[in-house]
Amino acid sequence: MENKNKRKFQMPDTFVIIFFVVLAAALLTYVLPQGQFETEEVTFTTGDGGEDTRTVLVPGSFETVTDEEGESVRDGVNLFEDGGGAGFLNYVFEGLVSGDKWGSAVGVVAFIIIIGGAFGIIMKTRAIEEGIFSLIKHTKGRESLIIPVMFVMFSLGGAVFGMGEEAIAFAMILIPLVIALGYDAITGIMITYVATQIGFATSWMNPFGVAIAQGVADVPVLSGAPFRIAMWAFFTLVGVAYTWYYAARIKKDPTRSVSYESDEYFRKDVKQEDIKSRFGLGHSLVVASIVIGIVWIVWGVVQHAYYIPEIATQFFTIGLVAGIIGVIFKLNNMTINDIAQGFTQGARDLLPAALIVGMAKGIVIILGGDDPGEPSVLNTIMNAAGSSIEGLPVALSAWFMFLFQSVFNFFVVSGSGQAALTMPLLAPLSDIAGVSRQVAVLAYQLGDGFTNMIVPTSAALMGVLGAARLDWGKWFLFIIKFQVLIFILGSAFVITAALIGFS
Template sequence: MIVPDPDPIVPPKAQGPDTLLILLAVAILAFAASWLAPKGVFELAGVVGAGGRPAIDPTSFHIVPSSEGGGAPFFGSGGEVGFLNFLFEGLVSGDRNAATVGLMAFLLIVGGSFGVVMQTGAVERGLRILMAWGGTGGGWLIPLLFAIFALGGAVFGMGEEAIVFVLILSPALIRAGYDSLTAVLVTYVATQVGFATSWMNPFGLVIAQGIAGVPILSGMALRLVMFAAFTGLAALATWRYAQQIKARPERSLTHRVDAAVRARSADTVIEVRALGIGDIAILVLLAATIGWIAWGVVAEGYYLAEIAGQFFALGLAAGILALAFRLPDVDANGLAGAFREGAVQMAPAVIVVAIAKGVVLLLGGDDPTRPSVLNTLLDLVGGWASHLPDWGAALSMLGLQSVLNLFIASGSGQAALTMPLMAPLADLTGVTRQTSVLAFQLGDGLTNIVCPASAALMGSLAAARIDWATWLRFIWKPTLALLALAVAFVVVATLTGYR
């Protein structure tokens, strides 16, 4: 095993206000807008729109007299939504198949199940074995590591977890003739490529689809193609860069820093524990569950309840296998605690979804036929977007999401802020809601690669001893290339009526 450098840098915290503070400020603005902004309504066009919803007639908008609806009260009672109870009303809205009640239950079960899988240690031990091969594995290890971490981002929403693996992998790759930039590429960058192109990520995709009213995990076929394309091309580019650095190490922007790390970590190789039958069984189970979920969504139309049951089955079976094979440091109480902690880690995402719904309720709700400030805002933005072709409107969504992510590093927070507007805007502009989710997903994930507000990025750079300015100098061109590919997929989604 390759152990971390003996004097690692403590990853700095991201600067800027907490996501919940940003969302609270948005809620205050929504409360004020409910009193100051005019409320409007649309009429329905009488034809079926995206997702089976009646389509909005964009020419039918009109402002209602102020006497027909005042602002939200400061304290609502009897089911009325006010500023002090908007969070509660957001939490209890919907049903078992929608945000937030059904989505909240889904997220808690998924978080707990993933907690059990990670507690078994099988995933970490498998990755550590690959790390140990870094010094002798040859060039094939670079694309393999990239693909594995991309899967971590796509399935688990891996982000901050990459920091530990940067600490472990960086000395190994430097000793193998590569550099610390390669270590960040195959770990953190790979997770964000997977995150941005995921077909099942519960932290970004599922939340955005839930808020947008799009069936959970729908549109999987295009996203699987997108994941393969992004991951394959990015892994190939990383491999080519790594081979160039191995041939001429002095070309690396971190050559001097890496030389110091190489000198300090010359004697850090120790024996690694081999995977046991239990570890292999759990890894196979994980892969099989991913396939089972994909089949269930596509072939059987599984939704929140069924998918949550599949994830729970994964956690339960992984725990039983870990106990049956007596995996190290695993006991029944520990697995139960891991499920609880995994569910607790999803609580911030649940709160974010509830705030998003509560803000919409403060603005008057999302029913286009009932007076609301949201309808007025939609008419304003839709009037501008109506001058663009469908693909232009979709690309403007991608651009907006990319820019916003530089200031709001939380994927769930960004979904909460943008999807209540982007989803109905898609209806007005002729873009499918699925495409608006795709624009969010790509804009949110890819710009995480350069976002200085991201704790995961800054922590990974600190673990590799790379300053952000050096990283930006190195990564800006690859990031633009990824965004160009994102543009191509959004245009294709628009032209094909992606649902």
């Protein structure tokens, strides 16, 4: 009876976790002084032979901000600020409206909501469900092959053109498929989002990560490719093996999955429909519009560097075309009003994920922002952590760089933003420590990419979890083991690279 009365531990909701992280950040502003760096514009050659310019900090220019009496400034945040200020209770609104349409938070929030709406229209046509049932019928006995094939493709997407937020849309398609095949939502997240981040972390040519980091660190852009290609192959193989083994266990006993309860949202459709399905011409046209749209997106990203504004519009177009096809062919008895209702429902389903993105951005805002030229507690934290590697042995210095980038990614998830902030600090420090700048770049990209799989401040991760109807707390319970594994393997690669003088 006593055991029955004991309450089972329940992982806090993601909103609760972020609230307490923001509270901790607010308390830090009373303890740590503000600091700032001098900044300068640097121009570097990109991977395609063009030029790019970034505002970066000047190494060794850090200064603690002092008041008129020469005392360090510790301006703890107020409980509330008017006039558009950033008080503790302002973090939700200020986080949601921060940034611009090109990135976090407001751009990513809009991106998530529009993608949700577009796929709400697509799901209204039932073309995805009917296609899944048709695929199951034609892949009996070979369904497990979807795991390695999709994992490698998405890993390549992350390595070649920095795929990240785009995985949200693909997760919406593949998660219902893998659940219908007997797996779970976590398997779908692994072969989509996690695969992209393994590719992102180990890339030899990602224009949004390694290329910018090498340019800022004054390392030949896209150099060291053979080492990184081998690293990509190794980590992709590890990811495939881990996912394949996990998925096989879940297929034997789906109740072992931490997402078993939330997967019911997808399983109920499989139970209620005839597995033979009624996949007709209209459904084929909807699927074709999705495929053509994805090709259009990949072409735009690779050839014209399309990003959040363009990709969001492309997905909206895909959803609109699918809705029109649904009305013409009377798919699921669709009417014009159903297009609007589908968009509304899809946007509503991803609204929690969009809110979390904005709230998570509030952490950085409370710490004073991520501008190295403006006084902030975050600058003080970054300088203290970066300076801690001085005087350490070469291998240990390289590993601390990796650890620093992994932790710092919690605050600045943007790959290009983190490169511009940390590489000007770590590149000269690596010279002092006897570590090549190429190794410093390697520590950056592994620390950035790998932790994108777990930090709740990652907009792409929260968007994918929203598509999977999976709470971050449950995702953490699953991914932490894999996170530890790849951190250990990543440490081995960084230390090895330092010892062999990778340059």
